[in-house]
Amino acid sequence: MSDIAKRVGTSVAAVSVTLNGAKSTTLRVSDDTRKRIFEVAEELRYKRNPMAGALATGRTQVLGLMLPSQDAYAAHDPFYSLVTTGVTACASTHGYNVMLYSATSEEEGDRAASMIDKRVDGLVLVSPPKGTPIFAECQRQGIPVASILGEPEEGPLQIRSDDYQGGLIATRYLVSLGHRRIAHLKGREHIATTQPRLQGYLDALKEAGIAPESEWVVPGDFNRETGRESTVQLLRRANRPTAIFAANDLSAHGALEAIRDEGLKVPGDVAVLGYDDTWYATVTRPALTSVRMHIEELGRRAADLLIRHLEGEAPTRDTEIIVPVSLTIRESCGGKAISM
Amino acid sequence: MSDIAKRVGTSVAAVSVTLNGAKSTTLRVSDDTRKRIFEVAEELRYKRNPMAGALATGRTQVLGLMLPSQDAYAAHDPFYSLVTTGVTACASTHGYNVMLYSATSEEEGDRAASMIDKRVDGLVLVSPPKGTPIFAECQRQGIPVASILGEPEEGPLQIRSDDYQGGLIATRYLVSLGHRRIAHLKGREHIATTQPRLQGYLDALKEAGIAPESEWVVPGDFNRETGRESTVQLLRRANRPTAIFAANDLSAHGALEAIRDEGLKVPGDVAVLGYDDTWYATVTRPALTSVRMHIEELGRRAADLLIRHLEGEAPTRDTEIIVPVSLTIRESCGGKAISM
DNA sequence: AGATTTTGATTAAGCGCTTAATTTTTGGAT
DNA sequence: ATCCAAAAATTAAGCGCTTAATCAAAATCT
Structure with missing residues (x-):
């Protein structure tokens, strides 16, 4: 900056103000010098030092x-x-x-x-x-x-x-497809999204007049492996669910694998619904129906x-x-x- | 820092040097004051301002x-x-x-x-x-x-x-499985990895006494969609390849889809080999054999x-x-x- | 013509830290 | 006691930029 100032024949302050398009300051610069400053800055390939700025202003951007x-x-x-x-x-x-x-x-x-x-x-x-x-x-x-x-x-x-809404629409959708025995593969404990999704699920069931069985809600932690294990448990139960609502796509994928391993078909025997709707949902076979989180x-x-x-x-x-x-x-x- | 200095009854310089475990300086600090400085710094919950440091040293870390x-x-x-x-x-x-x-x-x-x-x-x-x-x-x-x-x-x-090596071992592996008609789904043009992988592929073929047909090398850009399209072209040719070496896992996935769409089986009818070996390779069905890039x-x-x-x-x-x-x-x- | 406002600047202080140069204190050795 | 080196500090300058305070000249008003 001081180089520019010298070259233009003005003060560093003027240069600073000009180059930053500064707003509320008492310092004013004529159009003439302003132009010259820009020219010289260009010519010298001036690059502002953000550290100095940050120190002076207290803002780092x-x-x-x-x-x-x-x-x-x-x-x-x-x-x-x-x-x-x-x-x-x-x-x-x-x-x-x-x-x-x-x-x-x-x-x-x-x-x-x-x-x-x-x-x-x-x-x-x-x-x-x-x-x-x-x-x-x-x-x-x-x-x-x-x-x-x-x-x-x-x-x-x-x-x-809107996790609650997510749980709600996911479950409503499954209900609308005729499912009555719908399981929920939960998200990881102590993560904020887990509870509302569960609640949405429960409320949607109630809404449909389905009495949720406690066994339908199984633990998960957003991982594929856990999703798989929990699903296996689910499928081996006497009266297995016909649909699984998973708390994310990864665990839904685990569910998919478990179902296939047990010799069942998706969606024929068991429907699976994921959550997040990242591209992950498009890679699995079959591709996941999923709640999109944006x-x-x-x-x-x-x-x-x-x-x-x-x-x-x-x-x-x-x-x-x-x-x-x-x-x-x-x-x-x-x-x-x-x-x- | 000046707060600490005041509190301890020393200079800012001493504090600076102490707190940074500074090396080559002429400034020395007694164990006593050193200890006090640390104490007070702790007590005051001192946090260094990296911007000031950066400005002074010219290094931002x-x-x-x-x-x-x-x-x-x-x-x-x-x-x-x-x-x-x-x-x-x-x-x-x-x-x-x-x-x-x-x-x-x-x-x-x-x-x-x-x-x-x-x-x-x-x-x-x-x-x-x-x-x-x-x-x-x-x-x-x-x-x-x-x-x-x-x-x-x-x-x-x-x-x-080592892209060349990657192309080499991928293709060698396919050869070792008995494939003779091996296609290569190229990487995106003007990306550094593309050429060497291709070269490795070609050299491995030569090594095996296979004369590569120019039609076997099809364009790609690392994307699933392009992989799919190129593969469709490949499969509809009179004498279709029995193996495809793709330049990354995404396009390999596209190939997988194309093959399925054409009513063929992987690896039964066509083998597919990917590149990168990210977890992506573990999600597809069948899971991809892939060159691991670390x-x-x-x-x-x-x-x-x-x-x-x-x-x-x-x-x-x-x-x-x-x-x-x-x-x-x-x-x-x-x-x-x-x-x- | 003089008072006042507007325009276009300069000066100076300071942001919090580093580091070289310099000074003071301490503790032997003589 | 005296001198000297080592130890333990202090001082001061500066990093590159911002911003308030101040000032001079030109333009405007009465």
Whole structure:
């Protein structure tokens, strides 16, 4: 900058203001010098040093993105790529960069919290465990947080998917196909989405006048292997269900495998319905009918909300966004019916 | 820091040096004050401001990771998650952070190059197009670059997979199963890996005394849809091949679908062999036999090489790393034979 | 013509940290 | 007691940018 200033014959301050299209300042620059400054900047291939700017302003123009430990579950789950894509897309249109933090499971919480520093203006947290120390730490440091698929919580901005609705429409759909014995392969315990999906499932059954049997709800953790095991249990029961609603596509895939292993057909003998509707659902045979979560949108909204908040635009108290779900019908449930 | 200094009754400089475990400096601190400094830092929950540090030292402790435009091809490909995981893992063990840049296709090159600034100490580029302006820009700014799966090029550190060997062992394996009419579903044009894999394929055929027919090599772009289409062409030819070696798992999956659509069996009628061996290969039916690329390792090595370079450790002129491949045998080729 | 506003700038301080240069204190050796 | 080196510090400058405070000249008004 000082080079430019020298060349143009003006002060560094003028250059700074000009090059940043600064708004509210007492410093004014004539069109003439303004033009010259741009010319010389171009000529010198000037590149702003963001570190210096950050130090001076206290803003880094960087968003942190913290994903849960990949290895713990679903290292494969396209979910994370999609969230990342969404966050990055939105961030970059607003001139923000994205910094990746992945918390590996051992460092849960404390270790993760210790990584937080003024390198980022805000943080996007993906399905954080309830009450993670990260919230407190960010608060302490004055870093706003947007949590995607987190438990309802004081403080952070929240972006949630309508899980209850998801459970509801999934189950209603199965009911509409004539199923009465519908099982639910649950999501991982202590993840915010698990309970509402279950509740939607239960309510849809009640709605249809079906008395849910407790045995129909089997444990899962979003993984293929567990989905498979739980399904095997399910199928070997005396009066096996004719449909399975799985809490995500990976475990639905496990279910598919289990059913095939037991010598049964999908959807002929057992219908399977997944959740997330990532491309994963299109790879299995048969392709999964699945509740679509609009994951990328979750990421986009999170980044958007956060950035708005950062730029102080309308300190909206509607700090919570619920993204609607839809149902994508493919082959794993048979029936071409109904769009919900 | 000045708070700590005041509290302890020493200078900011002393605090700085102590807290960073600084090495070569003339400033010395007694064990006593050192201890006190740590105490007070703890007590005050001191958090270093990395921006200030970066400005002072010119090092940010951040690595950039630039992925090619996701939407262009293989938005689904687990490849990118894996590279990211590898880079992040290595970076974080060395105390580096990772900043995500995704170049969307329109902004190819120039636009991408313009994002480069002193925010990062080094840049990892994933399969950059030959001679992208990014290289030049980084050079200009003195930012070292490690390129993963790029074309051989002057300048950047290079991490490559042994694609030639991959093509070789894949094809040899098919030959060993008795196939003589082996097709190759090519990778995307102008991507560094495409040619060597093809060459390996050709050489393996020659080795086996098979004269390759030009019709056996069909175009692909790493996508499922294209894989499918090209395979359909292949199968409708008079004398169709009995085996297909695809340049990645996605397109292999397309081939699988095409074969099924044509009423043929895998591996009974046609064997299919994939490449990359991501988990994708385990999802298809039948599961894909595939050349394993050790993608995460590519990411790790890239980050490692880059960081070493940054820390000036042994300015090794071996600026190129070739990671070996292996073959994972599953169902899509039949035969349990041979491990290579 | 003088007072006042507007326009176009400059100066200076400071963001929080690093690091070289310099100074003071301490503890032997003579 | 005195000198000297080693130990333990302090001072000061600077990284590149931002921003408030200040100032001078030109334009406008009365």
